Amino acid sequence: xxxxxxxxxxxxxxxxxxxxxxxxxxxxxxxxxxxxxxxxxxxxxxxxxxxxxxxxxxx
Amino acid sequence: xxxxxxxxxxxxxxxxxxxxxxxxxxxxxxxxxxxxxxxxxxxxxxxxxxxxxxxxxxxxxxxxxxxxxxxxxxxxxxxxxxxxxxxxxxxxxxxxxxxxxxxxxxxxxxxxxxxxxxxxxxxxxxxxxxxxxxxxxxxxxxxxxxxxxxxxxxxxxxxxxxxxxxxxxxxxxxxxxxxxxxxxxxxxxxxxxxxxxxxxxxxxxxxxxxxxxxxxxxxxxxxxxxxxxxxxxxxxxxxxxxxxxxxxxxxxxxxxxxxxxxxxxxxxxxxxxxxxxxxxxxxxxxxxxxxxxxxxxxxxxxxxxxxxxxxxxxxxxxxxxxxxxxxxxxxxxxxxxxxxxxxxxxxxxxxxxxxxxxxxxxxxxxxxxxxxxxxxxxxxxxxxxxxxxxxxxxxxxxxxxxxxxxxxxxxxxxxxxxxxxxxxxxxxxxxxxxxxxxxxxxxxxxxxxxxxxxxxxxxxxxxxxxxxxxxxxxxxxxxxxxxxxxxxxxxxxxxxxxxxxxxxxxxxxxxxxxxxxxxxxxxxxxxxxxxxxxxxxxxxxxxxxxxxxxxxxxxxxxxxxxxxxxxxxxxxxxxxxxxxxxxxxxxxxxxxxxxxxxxxxxxxxxxxxxxxxxxxxxxxxxxxxxxxxxxxxxxxxxxxxxxxxxxxxxxxxxxxxxxxxxxxxxxxxxxxxxxxxxxxxxxxxxxxxxxxxxxxxxxxxxxxxxxxxxxxxxxxxxxxxxxxxxxxx
Numbered sequence: 001x002x003x004x005x006x007x008x009x010x011x012x013x014x015x016x017x018x019x020x021x022x023x024x025x026x027x028x029x030x031x032x033x034x035x036x037x038x039x040x041x042x043x044x045x046x047x048x049x050x051x052x053x054x055x056x057x058x059x
Numbered sequence: 060x061x062x063x064x065x066x067x068x069x070x071x072x073x074x075x076x077x078x079x080x081x082x083x084x085x086x087x088x089x090x091x092x093x094x095x096x097x098x099x100x101x102x103x104x105x106x107x108x109x110x111x112x113x114x115x116x117x118x119x120x121x122x123x124x125x126x127x128x129x130x131x132x133x134x135x136x137x138x139x140x141x142x143x144x145x146x147x148x149x150x151x152x153x154x155x156x157x158x159x160x161x162x163x164x165x166x167x168x169x170x171x172x173x174x175x176x177x178x179x180x181x182x183x184x185x186x187x188x189x190x191x192x193x194x195x196x197x198x199x200x201x202x203x204x205x206x207x208x209x210x211x212x213x214x215x216x217x218x219x220x221x222x223x224x225x226x227x228x229x230x231x232x233x234x235x236x237x238x239x240x241x242x243x244x245x246x247x248x249x250x251x252x253x254x255x256x257x258x259x260x261x262x263x264x265x266x267x268x269x270x271x272x273x274x275x276x277x278x279x280x281x282x283x284x285x286x287x288x289x290x291x292x293x294x295x296x297x298x299x300x301x302x303x304x305x306x307x308x309x310x311x312x313x314x315x316x317x318x319x320x321x322x323x324x325x326x327x328x329x330x331x332x333x334x335x336x337x338x339x340x341x342x343x344x345x346x347x348x349x350x351x352x353x354x355x356x357x358x359x360x361x362x363x364x365x366x367x368x369x370x371x372x373x374x375x376x377x378x379x380x381x382x383x384x385x386x387x388x389x390x391x392x393x394x395x396x397x398x399x400x401x402x403x404x405x406x407x408x409x410x411x412x413x414x415x416x417x418x419x420x421x422x423x424x425x426x427x428x429x430x431x432x433x434x435x436x437x438x439x440x441x442x443x444x445x446x447x448x449x450x451x452x453x454x455x456x457x458x459x460x461x462x463x464x465x466x467x468x469x470x471x472x473x474x475x476x477x478x479x480x481x482x483x484x485x486x487x488x489x490x491x492x493x494x495x496x497x498x499x500x501x502x503x504x505x506x507x508x509x510x511x512x513x514x515x516x517x518x519x520x521x522x523x524x525x526x527x528x529x530x531x532x533x534x535x536x537x538x539x540x541x542x543x544x545x546x547x548x549x550x551x552x553x554x555x556x557x558x559x560x561x562x563x564x565x566x567x568x569x570x571x572x573x574x575x576x577x578x579x580x581x582x583x584x585x586x587x588x589x590x591x592x593x594x595x596x597x598x599x600x601x602x603x604x605x606x607x608x609x610x611x612x613x614x615x616x617x618x619x620x621x622x623x624x625x626x627x628x629x630x631x632x633x634x635x636x637x638x639x640x641x642x643x644x645x646x647x648x649x650x651x652x653x654x655x656x657x658x659x660x661x662x663x664x665x666x667x668x669x670x671x672x673x674x675x676x677x678x679x680x681x682x683x684x685x686x687x688x689x690x691x692x693x694x695x696x697x698x699x700x701x702x703x704x705x706x707x708x709x710x711x712x713x714x715x716x717x718x719x720x721x722x723x724x725x726x727x728x729x730x731x732x733x734x735x736x737x738x739x740x741x742x743x744x745x746x747x748x749x750x751x752x753x754x755x756x757x758x759x760x761x762x763x764x765x766x767x768x769x770x771x772x773x774x775x776x777x778x779x780x781x782x783x784x785x786x787x788x
Contacts, residue, residue, distance in 0.1 A: 004195065008202050012175055019171040026163060036113030039090030 066129040068316035069145040079121045082143040083294040099139040115287045146294035159279040165214035169269040172210030180262040200252035203261040233413040240453025274459045285478040300332040325375045328531030335377040342373035349682045351499040351634030372555035394686035409461040424448045448752040456769035460737035463777035468730035476713040484709035487693040489731035497679035498633035503609035505699045509541040510606040523596040526569045534594040537607045568597040577602045590639030612717040661687040737773040744769040
């Protein structure tokens with residue numbers, strides 16, 4: 001049963017990783033527009049469209 | 060006169076060298092629109108980024124400071140085919156958004172903790188440490204504590220803070236027993252872990268918290284959706300005023316940027332956007348949306364005019380008022396302060412339940428402790444049993460019982476065009492037994508229309524309509540609208556009098572009865588339509604008089620009849636003339652009405668009704684209704700209402716129909732019934748669970764199963780509010 005000493009912390013750490021990912025996603029505004037996100041996923045012309053979200057100087 | 064625009068008030072500076080603006084773009088509805096807008100804006104070299112939010116129909120644009128005028132962005136979006144309306148979110152909105160974010164963060168943390176603690180607990184329940192392997196069990200308990208304690212300390216704050224606030228005021232709300240239950244479950248668990256005992260309640264406390272946070276977060280999100288729509292509508296109304304600079308230059312400016320003391324130009328046919336005193340010019344002003352009075356008043360130098368009134372004939376220069384004393388606005392504000400002060404402190408259903416519930420539960424726990432002591436149990440064991448009673452009665456289901464119904468019912472109302480400003484508006488709406496309507500703009504439509512359309516010869520109507528297009532006067536517009544005129548005639552306008560033209564060799568005229576030599580016909584029409592404004596037409600053959608008035612909302616008759624069948628008393632309190640009010644009351648079959656009321660009279664009537672034991676729903680829109688809206692048990696306003704009125708209303712309804720008022724009443728009654736049902740369901744749960752705990756049979760597994768089970772039952776019951784059929788008059 002000694003393996004639990006490693007396994008339980010590993011399980012908790014993985015859960016914590018999930019929590020960190022959630023908090024990061026929330027902070028970067030990923031839950032602000034759930035409807036729009038659904039459409040963006042299937043937008044086919046998003047490759048040349050990168051300019052829309054990047055500084056104009058990069059073009 | 061063409062006025063230039065100034066939108067600088069809407070521009071933010073998120074960081075140095077960067078400007079940003081938020082715009083409402085109501086016509087965005089799919090992925091193609093997102094791409095079109097973001098790409099279209101990005102092709103502008105100075106634009107650094109554009110982001111569409113499809114859910115709230117808004118665009119945020121960022122650009123290099125000073126390289127682009129905000130007006131150019133609006134023009135660019137317009138050119139792309141998306142009319143855009145800049146807005147600045149009110150401070151209250153951003154504060155509520157911050158609170159919503161905090162709740163979501165708390166929910167994330169609590170859900171993480173609940174899942175991981177449950178992982179450990181399930182292992183224990185299924186026998187991981189059944190042979191009294193206390194070392195493993197203790198390890199699991201301490202791991203649980205390691206996760207649960209910080210998680211609760213962080214994500215329990217919304218409840219703890221609210222409970223503390225209530226305790227400081229020596230009252231109890233639902234959050235008091237909730238906080239107590241959660242804290243006790245953790246404290247007991249820690250003690251049990253120290254004593255190497257088998258049972259711990261970490262998972263119950265954390266799971267409870269996650270459930271309750273989910274409910275509370277959904278409640279906040281519902282309210283935000285309502286607020287977003289209200290902000291969007293306000294932005295689309297795009298209230299602007301033409302400000303005159305000291306040099307006499309006219310600049311179209313959003314009203315948010317107009318300060319007291321500014322000079323504003325109001326042209327004929329425009330709605331006044333500010334409160335102020337006329338400094339130059341003379342005109343007739345229709346103040347029906349402000350005072351309910353449908354007859355226009357004469358405005359000359361020194362007349363006080365109010366936002367929402369319509370300038371009928373001449374151009375006015377208006378000095379924006381600071382704190383004008385002795386005016387209607389002043390009177391309304393004084394009454395409003397008083398009404399808000401005297402507003403009976405309504406105790407929410409959930410808090411009422413909590414006040415009944417908390418003492419009973421705490422006494423039961425105490426009795427359990429004393430009882431077991433009397434039966435000779437060690438005090439530690441007796442205390443553990445008493446605390447499990449408190450944990451198992453922690454009102455998880457009770458905490459969800461009301462908000463869950465609120466969220467579902469508010470969503471239903473939202474779809475029917477009613478937006479709730481207030482969480483407990485539903486409960487108060489359900490108790491209503493009397494409805495008081497304002498007349499102008501509430502029972503009637505805010506836009507005037509022709510009352511005697513069927514008496515006008517079609518060829519006269521056609522010609523008059525074409526003539527009317529040449530004028531911006533609101534009465535002429537109503538005629539043009541009724542005639543569905545499209546092609547204007549090249550008529551000449553005499554401001555304040557009418558328009559005229561030679562047509563087929565004869566002079567035809569449209570305008571005031573005096574202008575058309577139709578005073579006799581006008582007097583006859585005035586007798587028949589006492590509440591109408593008249594506009595005369597002298598055609599090639601005969602004279603016609605159009606009676607223009609604010610027509611009843613199309614479904615007003617059916618809605619009033621339906622509400623009466625539902626057992627509600629109704630009356631009209633109006634600031635308009637008795638004749639005009641009586642006509643509407645008779646048409647709707649309402650026996651009780653009062654006319655020519657001042658704001659103070661309306662409040663007095665509401666007070667009399669309240670003292671007679673009635674719960675009154677006030678429906679009104681004017682500036683003069685604002686104090687009455689605040690004084691009533693619950694209140695509603697149409698979306699066209701004056702700002703002050705809308706801010707006081709508990710709910711706002713959209714559209715031309717009156718049906719949303721009836722929908723709100725019937726749906727809220729059903730919602731309240733479901734809330735009460737839910738409260739009973741959680742009471743029944745306690746009747747079953749508490750004896751188990753009192754006799755010491757409660758285990759952590761039973762506690763967890765019972766609590767989540769009851770939460771799910773009340774949530775499912777709340778979903779039944781969706782099956783509401785709606786109001787069928």
